[in-house]
Amino acid sequence: MIERTPILNLATHAILIFGLILILVPIWLAFVGATLTLQEVNSAPIELWPGDQLFNNLREAWVLSDFGQKFVNTLIVSVGVVLGKITLACITAFALVFFNFRGRMLIFWMIFITLMLPLAVRIVPTYAVAANALSPFQAILDVAELSWLIDRLSGIEVDLQWNLLNSYTGLIRPMPPRPAGKKGRSRHVSFADGRGDWHGPGDWPGLVGRRGQAISKWGAAPGRGGRKSRAQITGAALCGVRDGCASDQGVWGSEEWWTTIRSAPASSLTKVQVLSTVVTVPSLLVRLTLPIVEAEVPSMKIAAFATSHPVQPFRAKPVSLAKAGSPPTK
Amino acid sequence: MRRAYFKMSWIAAALLAPQLLVIFVFFYWPSAQALYWAFTLEQPWGGGNTWVGLENFRRILSDPLYWNSVRVSVIYALATTVLAMGMALTLAMFVDRQLAGYRAFRIGLIWPYAVAAPAVGLAFQFVFNPGAGIFSFINTVSPGLWNPARYPSHAVTSIVIAGAWKQIAYSFIFFLAALQSIPRSLTEAAAMDGAPPLRRMIDLQLPLLTPTVFFLIVINITDSFTDSFGIVDTLTGGGPFRSTELMVYKIYTDGFRGFDYSGAAAQSIILMLLVMALTFVQFRYVERRVHYT
Numbered sequence: 001m002i003e004r005t006p007i008l009n010l011a012t013h014a015i016l017i018f019g020l021i022l023i024l025v026p027i028w029l030a031f032v033g034a035t036l037t038l039q040e041v042n043s044a045p046i047e048l049w050p051g052d053q054l055f056n057n058l059r060e061a062w063v064l065s066d067f068g069q070k071f072v073n074t075l076i077v078s079v080g081v082v083l084g085k086i087t088l089a090c091i092t093a094f095a096l097v098f099f100n101f102r103g104r105m106l107i108f109w110m111i112f113i114t115l116m117l118p119l120a121v122r123i124v125p126t127y128a129v130a131a132n133a134l135s136p137f138q139a140i141l142d143v144a145e146l147s148w149l150i151d152r153l154s155g156i157e158v159d160l161q162w163n164l165l166n167s168y169t170g171l172i173r174p175m176p177p178r179p180a181g182k183k184g185r186s187r188h189v190s191f192a193d194g195r196g197d198w199h200g201p202g203d204w205p206g207l208v209g210r211r212g213q214a215i216s217k218w219g220a221a222p223g224r225g226g227r228k229s230r231a232q233i234t235g236a237a238l239c240g241v242r243d244g245c246a247s248d249q250g251v252w253g254s255e256e257w258w259t260t261i262r263s264a265p266a267s268s269l270t271k272v273q274v275l276s277t278v279v280t281v282p283s284l285l286v287r288l289t290l291p292i293v294e295a296e297v298p299s300m301k302i303a304a305f306a307t308s309h310p311v312q313p314f315r316a317k318p319v320s321l322a323k324a325g326s327p328p329t330k
Numbered sequence: 331m332r333r334a335y336f337k338m339s340w341i342a343a344a345l346l347a348p349q350l351l352v353i354f355v356f357f358y359w360p361s362a363q364a365l366y367w368a369f370t371l372e373q374p375w376g377g378g379n380t381w382v383g384l385e386n387f388r389r390i391l392s393d394p395l396y397w398n399s400v401r402v403s404v405i406y407a408l409a410t411t412v413l414a415m416g417m418a419l420t421l422a423m424f425v426d427r428q429l430a431g432y433r434a435f436r437i438g439l440i441w442p443y444a445v446a447a448p449a450v451g452l453a454f455q456f457v458f459n460p461g462a463g464i465f466s467f468i469n470t471v472s473p474g475l476w477n478p479a480r481y482p483s484h485a486v487t488s489i490v491i492a493g494a495w496k497q498i499a500y501s502f503i504f505f506l507a508a509l510q511s512i513p514r515s516l517t518e519a520a521a522m523d524g525a526p527p528l529r530r531m532i533d534l535q536l537p538l539l540t541p542t543v544f545f546l547i548v549i550n551i552t553d554s555f556t557d558s559f560g561i562v563d564t565l566t567g568g569g570p571f572r573s574t575e576l577m578v579y580k581i582y583t584d585g586f587r588g589f590d591y592s593g594a595a596a597q598s599i600i601l602m603l604l605v606m607a608l609t610f611v612q613f614r615y616v617e618r619r620v621h622y623t
Contacts, residue, residue, distance in 0.1 A: 003521065003526065003527075005526070005527060008526075008527055008528070009427075009429055012424045012427055012429055013429065015420065015421070015424050016421065016424050016425065016432075016435045019417065019420070019421045019435075019439065020435055020438045020439065022417075022495075023438065023439055023441065023442060023495070023498065023499075024438060024441065025457065025464070026450070026453035026454055026456065026457055026495065027441060027442070027445065027453060029453060029456035029457065029464070030449070030452065030453040030456060033456055042462070043462070045462065045466075046456065046459075046462050046463060046464065046466070088348055088349045088352065089349075091345045091348070091349070092345065092346055092348075092349040094345060095341075095342045095345035095346045096346075099339065099341070099342035099345075101339040101342050101343075107346060107350070110350070110353070111349065111353060112609075113606065114353050114357045115552055115556075125359070125360035125361075125363035125364055125367075126356060126360045129355060129356060129359055129360055135359075136354065136355055136359040
């Protein structure tokens with residue numbers, strides 16, 4: 001600004017460099033670990049400078065975990081989540097901010113509360129819903145005896161079915177319900193990387209693969225898709241949640257399956273190495289492109305949009321709409 | 331400050347319908363089922379359930395292990411929130427001075443946001459490993475001085491640091507965005523009145539940041555109560571001696587490892603009520619001190 005503050009400037013640089021080091025040390029160590037051999041990474045004084053094994057490790061990790069397909073899965077799921085989330089959040093926030101109707105605050109809080117219960121604790125019932133996304137409506141119809149009524153009146157048996165399992169839609173749909181917020185307080189406006197759910201982007205593809213294979217092995221339960229037994233649902237949730245399920249684990253719950261599960265290797269430092277490489281390196285590459293993207297769509301501005309500070313463009317909208325001739329009121 | 335409102339409520343209903351439909355099917359319905367399970371005893375492999383009323387809650391609330399997990403969760407939530415927001419605020423304020431090279435800092439400081447929670451835990455293995463990590467230099471002073479696999483307090487420190495590290499970037503982005511949206515003319519006027527940079531930070535920028543601070547407190551506390559699974563699972567696995575068994579992690583181990591669905595459902599109901607109560611208290615009492623514009 002206007003004054004000269006050489007000492008404070010020096011202190012500012014010192015604080016920022018110190019903070020940057022604190023922030024980057026874990027990422028750097030994961031990166032260094034990815035460039036070393038197994039012996040080196042397990043040796044006692046930690047190595048601080050990268051070795052020459054990066055590409056070997058990357059290749060091995062890529063092949064071992066079939067990351068090509070998984071990245072494609074991740075891409076599809078995250079693009080779907082981002083688009084769904086932003087679209088829904090935008091139109092909901094628009095309705096909440098610019099329309100005056102009864103129950104505005106009630107709806108705001110109904111959406112806000114969805115933040116409070118993590119997906120982890122409702123994963124099993126969510127799986128049941130994914131097996132038949134229309135099951136809530138079926139249940140309501142059943143309870144209200146409407147399905148019986150429709151059956152008697154028209155002779156049509158109501159049996160609502162919409163199976164989302166083994167599909168990208170099934171993975172994407174449960175994600176968008178995020179608070180849009182009356183002041184545009186969407187948490188995921190500027191970036192979306194699967195944060196907010198305890199599985200990172202790296203884990204989702206595994207979910208597709210494992211869940212898909214596991215479920216296809218069980219064979220479809222006869223009758224209503226939504227009425228799978230609890231055991232099957234549990235198994236799927238387990239396979240999705242834990243790394244325990246190998247790809248060819250046999251029939252779920254059988255002796256063979258348990259043997260596979262029990263003999264699954266425990267997490268070792270090699271796995272640490274491989275996983276951290278594969279997760280951090282691409283994300284760093286993505287981040288490196290940030291300055292370029294930022295020049296086009298300043299992410300800082302998007303984040304500012306989401307804070308509760310006065311946001312001029314948003315508020316200016318209805319005025320310009322009114323001027324353009326569309327009547328704001330009936 | 332009145333805003334222009336539209337009054338066509340059927341359009342509002344049409345705009346709200348998709349979101350409400352999605353949260354009904356994928357949030358409220360499963361949550362209601364979890365709530366139902368909390369009042370029944372579920373058989374782990376299917377085959378029906380028995381209505382037991384409040385028995386699950388009684389069992390959980392009289393379990394000292396559960397209260398232990400509540401205690402650890404509260405410590406974890408408070409410590410990570412204070413640590414992460416303090417660091418994020420300091421760094422954002424200094425980055426906002428826009429000295430040479432501040433763009434590099436800005437990009438570097440939001441990198442942790444790109445790292446998934448399980449990977450955070452794994453990366454911090456390299457830091458906290460008592461044999462070979464960065465912290466092992468403490469053990470050169472006196473062997474066994476640092477060992478998160480053995481001492482509960484060390485393990486809690488580890489997950490707090492890792493959790494705070496993960497949340498810094500998010501708070502940093504919001505603080506910086508809020509700082510940048512403070513009108514330049516205000517800062518300039520203060521500077522011409524003779525307020526040095528540090529004085530401007532404390533007396534001008536900080537008060538103007540209160541809405542962001544409030545928003546981030548709500549989000550950070552909620553997040554550290556509900557979103558701690560990945561770090562705990564990869565870093566400590568709940569140990570040693572259950573000292574890092576946070577509420578979410580206990581729900582997971584009881585439900586999916588112990589096959590006690592009813593107990594886990596009851597716990598998740600309690601967790602949800604706790605987080606809702608905390609948020610309510612914050613909106614009721616803290617927001618009063620917040621001035622929007």
